[in-house]
Amino acid sequence: MLLSSSGFLASGAVEVEPSINPAVVGDTVTLFLSPPASLKSGSWALGESLILTWLGEQQAVFPSHNGRALVNILTGALTLSSVTVADSGVYVVQSSDPQLRASASITVLGKTNTHEPISNITLKANQADLMEFNSSAVATCSVSSGSSLSFLWLNGSSEVTASDRVQLTDGNSTLTIVSVTRYDQGPFRCHVFNAVSNGTSAPVNFTINGPDNMALTVNGQNMTSLLVGSNLTMFCSAQSGPPAQLQWAFRGEFVNTTGPLLELYNVTEHQSGPYSCLAFNSHTNMNSNITSHIIIVSNWIF
Template sequence: MNIALFFRCSGLHCCGGQALCHPATAGDTVMLSLSPSTAIKSGSWAVGESVILTWIGEQQAVFPSHTGRASVNILTGALTLSSVMVADSGVYVVQGSDPQLQANASITVVETISNVTLSVNETNLIEFSGSAVVKCSVSSGSSLSFLWMNSSSEVTASDRVQLTDGNSTLTIVNVTRYDLGPFMCVFNPVSNGNSDALNFAISYGPDNMALTVNGNNSTSFSVGSNLTMLCSAQSNPPALLQWAVRGELVNTTGPLLELFSVSEDQSGPYSCLAFNNHTNMNSTITTNIMISKSGSEQQAVSVAAASAVIVWTLLLKGADVSFSP
């Protein structure tokens, strides 16, 4: 007779036939029942080579290994196991003699996880020059299936990321600023065991500098303008900022350099220098500022100069030149 054996754990239908069933949790009650339902007057249950029980009519005999934990429904032949243990994992076979039939299914029993902990070699690292090694462990649990998460994303192996020791050890080679975390490991499907979150402090930069003048990228300004230069750099910890004008350091630190009522002689290259005392790295950005007279001022100067030339020419010719107030 063709018959399928279904595995029910805690009253839920889990799988059928000879499939590997979803794990049960240690301590659960597990039922193995036949589909389609069949009246079996006599038969036996075994796991591997060990017989669990036999029955004939209303009489059943449970072997010592399962005394108090196993019973059979004498009408349907369904086997019930209570307080299952990891040792109960295996292939279960029902053998019917009236009528004659045989079916089997696999059970996996998993012990719940407790005390999930992470150990790490170092949490303060420098970008591109340090590697992080994180190990995940538990006080108890079985059929461990390690899964690493970085925030809400699963961590997968790559050129820089290594998962070893059955995925229990996570190694990140040459960490970057994007490896801050939080990292955690999770376990088997019946425990939902999570470790505490782990974050790294990664020093990086300074780089990706930017320098704006009066809020934009303009470099040409009129005499008398007020200039506000703002410097920024990506850096952890924040970079120390120093200003230089025409190659000479000035007594101004921080992201802001302000100039009021500028003159033409203040034209030239303005530089912002950034330094990170954790990474011992520095970076510089320079903008060349041109300060000149406005169009109206230049026109007035040109007119005045032209008038002076005319007057001087007339004087040379002996003309009588007078000036009206």
């Protein structure tokens, strides 16, 4: 400690250092002198309002801080317990033996301004199977605990932002996509963060595709000609989620066969013509078809 010969502390020799700053309502805060100073007498004040005074070992605490304020005469430190927002401000310590004056400002935050760690992030969708161009996808992100939350949405690795079809509501915790397309399938995740923690939800996927990319094979090949008396096996496939319903037609008329296989035995020339496979996705409300023209001959012509 720097002392002048007249008993004065040199200017700037002592600083006030709060133990916590900012503090939270209910905390205990100690205002230390650095370096510590053994003061025979002095006072602490909040702005112009005295908190306490002391002379030797005798302390006098003013009513505004009765039971909450205590000075350590060996170090000059002031301890405040159960602080409130009203305890925010500039604290001033003064002493005449030795003579000094120092100050520091502290801030006390209300409970609503504190940050609680985030736990158990959950992402839920209103439904997973949607109808392309007609349905809206809604996903809601929630946490079991956490405060002062911010939400960031991801589709794959790309950030989701508001647009004509994309709405972010409820403090960005709810994502709504109107008139969904097959490009809105996800995976969607929500990333939640505050000043003290962060986390990301498990992914949610929507089913909005097909039927498309249809394929049709005849007897396991791409053949279109058969001999009379042969067996005809046609296999139809379509990319669709959920799987599409498959229906067969001959010359534009539905036949009594559903599913990916159409099997005909001992075919005749009268069974020549266009065979179509029609795929329908009841969730996307989309349909598609593929046709193969089959020729059945009595003899091969070379």
